[in-house]
Amino acid sequence: MxxxxxxxxxxxxxxxxxxxxxxxxxxxxxxxxxxxxxxxxxxxxxxxxxxxxxxxxxxxxxxxxxxxxxxxxxxxxxxxxxxxxxxxxxxxxxxxxxxxxxxxxxxxxxxxxxxxxxxxxxxxxxxxxxxxxxxxxxxxxxxxxxxxxxxxxxxxxxxxxxxxxxxxxxxxxxxxxxxxxxxxxxxxxxxxxxxxxxxxxxxxxxxxxxxxxxxxxxxxxxxxxxxxxIDVEEFVGLTEAPEGREMYERMKREYSRRKLLVGVDRLDYSKGLPHRMRAFRELLARNPETHNSATLIQIASPSREDVSAYSDILHELESLCGSINGNFGELDWMPVRYMHRTVARARLPGLYRASRVALVTPLRDGMNLVAKEFIAAQDPENPGVLVLSRFAGAAEQLREALLVNPYDTEGTASAIHLALQMPLEERKTRHQALMKTIQKYDVHxxxxxxxxxxxxxxxxxxxxxxxxx
Missing domain, CATH: 3.40.50.2000 (Glycogen Phosphorylase B;)
Structure with missing residues (x-):
């Protein structure tokens, strides 16, 4: 060979x-x-x-x-x-x-x-x-x-x-x-x-x-x-491993009364993070029943922060998160939990599994493997919903996700609301199809x-x- x-x-x-x-x-x-x-x-x-x-x-x-x-x-x-x-x-x-x-x-x-x-x-x-x-x-x-x-x-x-x-x-x-x-x-x-x-x-x-x-x-x-x-089998194994399970159990305990949404991205202008935050703000403004319920955990890993375009987007994102929490938050509920740091890969599967919705909404992306990792980490008996930008390469394969135009704030907010309300049987049907695709077209x-x-x-x-x- x-x-x-x-x-x-x-x-x-x-x-x-x-x-x-x-x-x-x-x-x-x-x-x-x-x-x-x-x-x-x-x-x-x-x-x-x-x-x-x-x-x-x-x-x-x-x-x-x-x-x-x-x-x-x-x-x-x-x-x-x-x-x-x-x-x-x-x-x-x-x-x-x-x-x-x-x-x-x-x-x-x-x-x-x-x-x-x-x-x-x-x-x-x-x-x-x-x-x-x-x-x-x-x-x-x-x-x-x-x-x-x-x-x-x-x-x-x-x-x-x-x-x-x-x-x-x-x-x-x-x-x-x-x-x-x-x-x-x-x-x-x-x-x-x-x-x-x-x-x-x-x-x-x-x-x-x-x-x-x-x-x-x-x-x-x-x-x-x-x-x-992705290596689906390897990522499922990480989900069941001690760090993944510990993260899952902790998230379920701490957010037992909430519906979690998750976003995991590098801090980059291609990822559409300010657009995502504006769509989440629109969701809260239009749907009062999401108050005290929907919580978005947004992880934005540091990336090239010595470049002005990145420092600009960092400040914009921090300002948006602060304004959303200031305008909608309560003493016992903050709608956005924003973290500007990297989370260990072994812990991410537990966070994915605990989340009802994943927001993968780049303005342009080659593939975006977070979308596939979220699918692999789900409990097939109670899976979450993937909201995916049509401008990510993954959208060509993952047609059963809820595909959105991240430039359309109202449309993205509506898709997030649909994902939060989606019945179990529809979630399971979509997840089964998505899982079949990522298993067939895996990294091997x-x-x-x-x-x-x-x-x-x-x-x-x-x-x-x-x-x-």
């Missing part, structure tokens, strides 16, 4: 439950192939020349972890600047927040070249390389320029916008040309794949070879939708379907070497 080499901006020890969704997703296949995970260490070198730039190797069971450090200049240009100051806002349809003029692209290209130079000597001829996410779009082109001929796949975890929005990025054609250095490009949703197809047809004048295959720049690229899932399906396609999607090259972009 060929070794899998995963490359991402950050890495994690796949043996640790708290490592996060990507680590859980990749742990099995990395272990089975004795794989390697390569990425940034998380360490920033404040002084140039502080390190010789050597790759640091660490064994994590059967998996080799390989990391490099970044200088402050490279980190700020590649990560904060281009990845999160240009690509992140544009890919989430927020052209107004993109910083196009700061010249970050040189640092983005430089760090991708650095990754390629450090990774290439570690590769074996028959390795399969799987590059993760928007930080590393040009990596395959840089590896090809160094003579690497391995199969290389790319997966975009965030949305891909329509062609006219994507074309607002200076050098957008360079980014898409770089994708053609891969053998397979995967997207979270059919909509994202459709946007890619429209772009390469209209902007790159690519030849449509059928079945998701495109020919341009003397390369053939396979592209498709591979919606990521995601890995297998992508890697099986990559194994067959060998690009047809023109015979000329790949030139550095």
């Amino acid at each position: 060929a070794r899998l080499v995963v490359v991402s901006n950050r890495i994690a020890d796949p043996r640790k439950t708290a490592a996060g969704g990507l680590a859980v997703a990749l742990a099995e296949v990395l272990n089975n192939t004795g794989g390697m995970w390569f990425g940034w260490s998380g360490k920033i070198l404040e002084q140039p020349g502080e390190s010789d730039g050597d790759v640091k190797l660490q064994q994590a069971g059967a998996v080799k972890l390989a990391t490099i450090d970044l200088t402050r200049e490279d980190h700020d240009a590649y990560y904060l600047g281009y990845s999160n100051g240009v690509l992140w806002p544009v890919f989430h349809y927020r052209l107004d927040l993109a910083d196009f003029d700061a010249g970050y692209i040189a640092g983005y290209r430089r760090v991708n070249q650095l990754f390629a130079r450090k990774l290439a000597p570690l590769l074996k001829d028959d390795d399969i390389i799987w590059v993760q996410d928007y930080h590393l779009i040009p990596l395959a082109a840089e590896l090809r320029a160094l003579g690497c001929n391995q199969r290389i796949g790319f997966f975009l975890h965030i949305p891909l916008p329509p062609p006219l929005i994507l074309a607002a990025i200076p050098g957008h054609d360079w980014l898409i040309r770089a994708l053609f250095a891969y053998d397979l490009a995967g997207f979270q949703s059919k909509a994202d794949h459709s946007h890619f197809s429209e772009y390469v047809r209209s902007e790159a004048h690519a030849q449509d070879l059928g079945e998701g295959r495109w020919r341009a720049f003397n390369r053939t690229l396979q592209a498709g939708a591979y919606p990521i899932g 399906w995601w890995c297998a379907s992508f890697l099986d396609t990559l194994a067959q999607a060998r690009s047809e090259e023109s015979g000329t070497p790949w030139l550095r972009l």
Whole structure:
């Protein structure tokens, strides 16, 4: 079996439950192939020349972890600047927040070249390389320029916008040309794949070879939708584990007279948290029977708070929560319990199970695995209801959720009210269908379907070497 080499901006020890969704997703296949995970260490070198730039190797069971450090200049240009100051806002349809003029692209290209130079000597001829996410779009082109001929796949975890929005990025054609250095490009949703197809047809004048295959720049690229899932069995196990059960019992005791609603998000402008709070406020204003009853627990994990757009949304969210509690709260009931911190992953399943409604209402999201985790954590005999934004990638699969437009405050409030009142039999019917979907399209399906396609999607090259972009 060929070794899998995963490359991402950050890495994690796949043996640790708290490592996060990507680590859980990749742990099995990395272990089975004795794989390697390569990425940034998380360490920033404040002084140039502080390190010789050597790759640091660490064994994590059967998996080799390989990391490099970044200088402050490279980190700020590649990560904060281009990845999160240009690509992140544009890919989430927020052209107004993109910083196009700061010249970050040189640092983005430089760090991708650095990754390629450090990774290439570690590769074996028959390795399969799987590059993760928007930080590393040009990596395959840089590896090809160094003579690497391995199969290389790319997966975009965030949305891909329509062609006219994507074309607002200076050098957008360079980014898409770089994708053609891969053998397979995967997207979270059919909509994202459709946007890619429209772009390469209209902007790159690519030849449509059928079945998701495109020919341009003397390369053939396979592209498709591979919606990521969760390890359902693992998450159900967390729900039944001591920490999950303890959290569930505590929530049931403390909120025995309430109907709990839950939101768990990173603090990011793409998550639509102020819109959610305005919809919850509308629910309380229009439905007096929800007073002293409905309680929203909103967890907003810290995220890039040194960026002004994030500090702005933090202040707006805190102001909204304060005004809702001030206007509707009683001595023995606060409608919103807001926490600006991270909650341990092992405790979340208990919170999900204790909640009657989950609010997953991003303005734009690649997938959103909280929606799937909420479903997996439910008691099938008394399940809660998922209120899901139609602009989350998960909405394509989870059609039995209550789908909402988060920009429509009154419509979202009505959907939340419907969820709180939904009869048991309807809740059970919806949950059974949703559970069947997430079990069928779980994380193991995601890995297998992508890697099986990559194994067959060998690009047809023109015979000329790949030139550095």
